[in-house]
């Protein structure tokens with residue numbers, strides 16, 4: 001199934017606009033003559049700001065679809081991070097090139113790139129159809145102004161609120177700005193994520209009634225399906241599956257899933273600290289530890305956050321792999337009660353478990369939807 005060019009442009013346009021505006025603003029900020037944040041008594045977390053700023057640039061570039069694969073976007077921003085820092089050495093700007101700033105920016109780029117991979121396509125046919133449906137809903141949500149306004153307002157409001165509350169208790173301490181920055185970032189991301197989740201579920205319900213073609217977005221209601229559930233989009237001619245909008249393809253996060261993710265995240269953080277403890281006691285790495293100790297405090301924090309972020313990304317990828325297997329095998333073993341479905345009859349590539357009533361789909365081999 002090829003993605004319709006008009007649809008692709010429509011989905012990418014807001015991201016392209018945002019990327020260009022953000023890129024210009026970031027370049028202006030990093031080259032502003034003599035710009036320094038914070039005071040001597042309360043230093044600003046420069047390195048964490050670099051990490052976040054270039055991480056966001058990577059995310060935006062990958063959403064513009066100019067670069068194709070996420071790691072190409074990551075590579076492009078990685079080169080830009082180096083160039084951006086080198087050009088700050090121009091005398092008139094009264095700024096210094098610090099390789100530590102550059103390293104911090106690059107950590108952000110790498111972290112975001114690995115996360116894009118961790119959350120990227122995975123699994124077999126049924127799971128890919130499920131992911132296409134999710135990606136379609138998400139992209140459609142951000143084709144709308146109200147989607148952007150709601151998520152943007154939540155990020156701004158959440159960040160400001162959590163930042164202000166943290167400021168009240170942390171102000172006066174030496175690391176106040178670092179703590180406030182981290183808290184505000186977490187607040188903004190959580191609020192934006194929560195609102196995006198609510199909007200996503202609402203939008204998913206609305207779109208599932210319209211049966212949109214994933215390639216061009218036209219409604220496929222009334223399309224005829226063959227025995228395997230295959231049909232053709234009346235507008236672009238792309239293949240659609242009669243179960244691609246069903247609940248067996250898309251399920252919300254349930255409490256046990258969230259719980260297992262939380263356990264996995266905590267376990268990976270503990271693993272990270274154990275590995276760090278072993279490394280710091282290991283003779284051969286003493287040089288590395290000495291180098292680490294010479295770095296700015298907030299760069300050390302940025303390195304730890306990257307290490308933990310990478311481990312959690314791996315865990316998420318592993319979890320998604322297991323989840324994909326249960327979606328891909330949904331026509332063999334019921335996802336609800338594990339009853340065998342091999343003898344259960346199918347109509348148009350869909351069936352219902354005789355034991356518990358859970359719906360399932362079978363996606364034909366020629367319906368690979370990349």
Ligand SMILES: [Zn+2]
Nearest residue numbers: 213216233236
């Ligand atoms: Zn179509």
Ligand SMILES: [Zn+2]
Nearest residue numbers: 334337353356
């Ligand atoms: Zn069942």
